[in-house]
Amino acid sequence: MQTAHTLDVLRTQVAKLREGGDTVGLVPTMGALHEGHLTLVRRAREACDHVVASIFVNPTQFGPNEDLDAYPRQLEVDAAMLEAEGCALLWAPNAAEMYPDGFATNITVTGVSEGLCGASRPGHFDGVATVVCKLFHQALPDMAFFGEKDFQQLAVIRAMARDLDLTRPHVHSIIGVPTVREADGLAMSSRNRYLSDTDRTAAATLPRAMKEAIARIEDGQEPAPTLNAFEDELLGAGFDSIDYASLVDSSSLAPISALTGSAARLIVAARIGGTRLIDNMAVSA
Ligand code: PAF
Numbered sequence: 001m002q003t004a005h006t007l008d009v010l011r012t013q014v015a016k017l018r019e020g021g022d023t024v025g026l027v028p029t030m031g032a033l034h035e036g037h038l039t040l041v042r043r044a045r046e047a048c049d050h051v052v053a054s055i056f057v058n059p060t061q062f063g064p065n066e067d068l069d070a071y072p073r074q075l076e077v078d079a080a081m082l083e084a085e086g087c088a089l090l091w092a093p094n095a096a097e098m099y100p101d102g103f104a105t106n107i108t109v110t111g112v113s114e115g116l117c118g119a120s121r122p123g124h125f126d127g128v129a130t131v132v133c134k135l136f137h138q139a140l141p142d143m144a145f146f147g148e149k150d151f152q153q154l155a156v157i158r159a160m161a162r163d164l165d166l167t168r169p170h171v172h173s174i175i176g177v178p179t180v181r182e183a184d185g186l187a188m189s190s191r192n193r194y195l196s197d198t199d200r201t202a203a204a205t206l207p208r209a210m211k212e213a214i215a216r217i218e219d220g221q222e223p224a225p226t227l228n229a230f231e232d233e234l235l236g237a238g239f240d241s242i243d244y245a246s247l248v249d250s251s252s253l254a255p256i257s258a259l260t261g262s263a264a265r266l267i268v269a270a271r272i273g274g275t276r277l278i279d280n281m282a283v284s285a
Contacts, residue, residue, distance in 0.1 A: 001083040003090040006097055007138060013089050014052065014139055022049035026141035026171070028132060031055040032072035032190035033081050036180040040145040041085040043177050052139050053082050054091040056098060061127030072190060091139060098134065107133055109163070112155040112253050116267060117278065120243045128153055129160045136161070136171050143173040147180075149187050151267060151280040155253055179279070181207065187279045199273035202238035206270060206279055209233045214266050214283050223247045223257060234270055243269035243276070247283065261285045 004010035017024055025044030029037050037053075044051040055078055062068035079090055106126050113125035136144065146154050154176045161167050161174055180188045185207035186200075195203055213230040217223050231242045246255050250263035267280040 001079070001087055001090060003079060003092055005092055005094065007093070010089075010091050010093075010138055017050040017052070017088055018140075023142040024048055024139065025051050026135065026139045026144040027051060027053040027087075028135050028144065028146070029053060029055055029078075030057045030071065030190070031078045032074060032193070033078045034180075034188045034190065034192075036147050036149065036188040038081065038085050039180050040147060040177050041082065041087055043175065044143065044145045045086055047143055047173075047175070048141075050088040051086065052089045052091055052141065053087050054093075054135055054139065056091075056093055056131070056135075058098075058127055058131045059095060060099070060130060061124050063121055063123065066121070067191075067194075070194075072193060091135075098131070106130055107160060107164075109156045109159045112152065112159055115253060115255070116152050116244055116246065116248070117269060118152070120269065125153070125156045129156055132157050133160060133164065133166065136166050141171055143175055144171050145175045145177055148176045148280070149179040149189065149278070151265060152253060155251075185211075187277075189277065191275055191277070194273075194275040196273055199238065199275070203272055203277060205234060205237035205239070206268065206277060207281075209237075210266055210268060210279060210281050214281055217247065217259065217266075218284050223259075239270045239272045240274075241271045243271065245270070250282070259283065259285045 002013050004013055025048030027040045027044050041051055057071050059068055082090055107129040108126050109129050118125050158174050161171055184204040186204050209230050213226050216226045227245050231245055234242060245268045248265050248267055249256055250265045264283040265280050266283055269276060269278045
């Protein structure tokens with residue numbers, strides 16, 4: 001596996017990979033890789049001739065009181081994991097390479113970015129949309145792979161790519177890959193490592209209680225009281241607060257008060273021991 005730290009090297013290496021018409025799949029990450037990321041790499045390998053993974057802890061998507069400094073960084077460990085999965089090229093720019101002096105452009109996707117995490121993390125999705133747009137232009141992939149765990153992020157990226165005509169000729173497919181979970185159901189996340197043992201055990205209440213709430217809503221119970229009871233269960237299990245627990249339309253991410261016959265999603269962000277966990281699951285209409 002080659003590693004590129006500068007855009008010039010990345011472009012040269014990507015051009016080599018594309019020789020003979022070979023296709024390239026991009027897996028954008030912020031490092032601290034886990035099985036969820038490696039699943040994205042495997043999907044990319046199945047679909048494309050070569051995989052380029054990026055590791056960049058993007059400062060512009062962190063709020064002033066968020067965990068930018070504490071975010072785990074382990075480039076060598078991550079590089080070894082990517083190499084073992086058959087990744088061809090690692091793109092690991094530093095902040096000055098990504099945001100040179102005078103950088104002044106910001107991409108805002110309205111609508112899907114506004115509620116849910118957008119409400120509790122102002123500016124977060126501008127940071128994501130801007131850096132992902134840059135990553136697409138830098139690596140010129142045929143396909144890009146993102147986890148469905150960040151369901152709203154995926155919707156924002158799809159909207160950005162559609163609106164800015166990034167889907168052709170370069171990133172003609174943005175592929176959402178189902179969430180990978182620990183044995184007890186907790187969605188894999190680089191932030192799970194912040195949890196104490198007690199909080200880690202309690203955190204498994206989140207996916208379990210989500211499944212139970214979904215079963216009740218699918219059985220015809222009213223969503224609003226079901227979600228109130230769901231929130232009480234999380235608080236009772238040791239969660240400190242719930243940012244949101246919403247039943248939303250899967251495409252628009254607009255809250256819905258009842259199942260409408262189109263695809264719906266239960267989407268949650270909750271805090272435990274100072275760590276913010278997010279999760280989402282499909283709800284059958
Ligand atoms: O999901 C992530 O790890 C990040 O938000 C992404 C897509 C790599 C952009 O920095």
